Amino acid sequence: MASSILKIHPKDNVLVALKDLSKDEDVEFEGVVYRLQEDIPAKHKFFMQDMQEGDEIYMYGVLVGKTQYFVPRGGIMNTDNTKHAADPYTFRPYNYQWEAPDVSRFQGRTFNGYLRKDGRVGTANYWLFIPTVFCENRNLDVIKEALYNELGYSVTGKYRAFTRELLAAYEAGQDLTSLSLEQLATAVHRKDRVFKNVDGIKFLNHQGGCGGIRQDAAVLGKLLAAYADHPNVAGVTVLSLGCQNLQLTDLMQDIKSRNPQFDKPLFVFEQQQSKSEEQLIKEAIQKTFLGLIEINKFERQPVPLSKLTLGVKCGGSDGFSGISANPAVGYTSDLLVALGGKVLLAEFPELCGAEQNLIDRTIDPAAAHKFINLMTAYSRAAEQVGSGFHMNPSPGNIRDGLITDAIKSTGAAKKGGTSPVVDVLDYTEEATKPGLNLVCTPGNDVEATTGKTASGATLILFTTGLGTPTGNPICPVIKVATNNALAKRMADIIDINTGPIIDGEKTIQEMGKDILEYCIKAASGEIIPKAVQLNQDDFIPWKRGVSL
Secondary structure, three states, rough: OOOOOEEOOOOOOOOEEEEEOOOOOEEEOOOEEEEEEOOEOOOOOOEEOOOOOOOOEEEEEEEEEEEOOOEEEEEEOOOOOOOOOOOOOOOOOOOOOOOOOOOOOOOOOOOEEEOOOOOOEEEEEEEEEOOOOOOHHHHHHHHHHHHHHHHHHOOOOHHHHHHHHHHHHHHHOOHHHHHHHHHHHHOHHHHOOOOOOOEEEOOOOOOOOOOHHHHHHHHHHHHHHHOOOOEEEEEEEEEEOOOOOHHHHHHHHHHHHHHOOOOOOEEEHHHHOOOOHHHHHHHHHHHHHHHHHOEEEEEEEEEEEOOOEEEEEOOOOOOOOOOOOOHHHHHHHHHHHHOOOEEEEEEEEHHOOHHHHHHHOOOOOOHOOOOOOHHHHHHHHHHHHHHHHHHOOOOHHHHHHOOOOHHHHHHHHHHHHHOEEEEEEEOOOOOOOOOOEEEEEOOHHHHHHHHHHOOOEEEEHHHEEEOOOOOOOOOOEEEEEOHHHHHOOOOOOOOOOOOHHHHHOOOOHHHHHHHHHHHHHHHHHOOOOOHHHOOOOOOOOOOOOOOO
């Protein structure tokens, strides 16, 4: 029988409720009985001892907050009696020793990926449309509608049919409020893809490229160049207006700077040099169609697991995130690192409280100092506008037990596993070293996945306790639920359920191995993650302003 409470680390002075507990209920842990002072919802915590004003609160073995007034033993931790606190961090000589997990089960295994000329491997084969400026978004939308509908990439057929039925019922004088969704559900057969080896045609609509400050355009250019050069991308079409801050010459230079050997098909169209909008769109479609014929000739082939680059992300987090999904993904991360692959851990505002552990694990002192400088500058920028990392938890996070940023962040850092940190990357910098890399991005779901992909992630494991539809245009995003209820309620977006860890049916290590097995199948195109099936292609460039 699964326990109803959990102590995560021996140093902790709070216990986590794994199910709803009632006021005046007696719960026992390690021979000690605790009388609960109030209802403790699942995922929330209660104190193991009387807490005085200013007492330090420990969870995951680190400082996560301080009490604001006296709270009796068995009292719930909440935003009224607890405020964020975290230990300071600094560089110090530290001989970190890592015990790699047993990878005998995966030794010699391969996945079927797209091997590019430079040796990198894609988990997908996409054609990518890039606008240099937001003025071209409408043209991209017109092209997208035409290509998606005719080439078999649209997922909106059932909704168009649903709308047609509503229209027919309305024109027939029927009472629409009396019709159930089931009555209106029409089977719609999705058009087969014309190009079997082209996994998708993707569009990077954005709001940048002009206005703002020139530095925004410069960062955007590096971001778009990173997407053009990504191993999941086989060809690119660029649409430009002509007068914007991000000039075509700047983007081309960014691409060449990132990869001097860049040789993918690249078609460029500038609207202010075209005869008409119609000509621009038709020519872009025609050239792209010819490009699709060429990249459709690429086929998957077996490559070692060391060719995988795995981004790890959490969003819509809950009180179980740091107990089930994140540690399980962390074990997957350790497995992949031991096999020679790359892992990207980002979301710098959600590393608050975990900094010292990550610094101590960083192999290169220069990289450790880079991490400290990036974290310090980011935190200072937030504070200068009246915010701070302590304001990172969302209302949904708090309702589900993540009371302080240090609690949320320390649990979030579990996704990176326990391996040494081999490098620290600023936004858009490419991961080149096998092992665990830290990537500076916001915690914001889409901004983080956008940045992680720019650094080279070819798959992203995205853990969630509350549910989120976030995806990415060119990097398949795999959703990992922290609990059974979410996995059942939002089965249309969840790929993997780690709820059995909470129920005591599986260990973190067993689940971590299961997740890697899923990743191998997803990287091979044998399984299509839900976010990919639903065309959840979210893309938000970070302007380097304050975003948590």
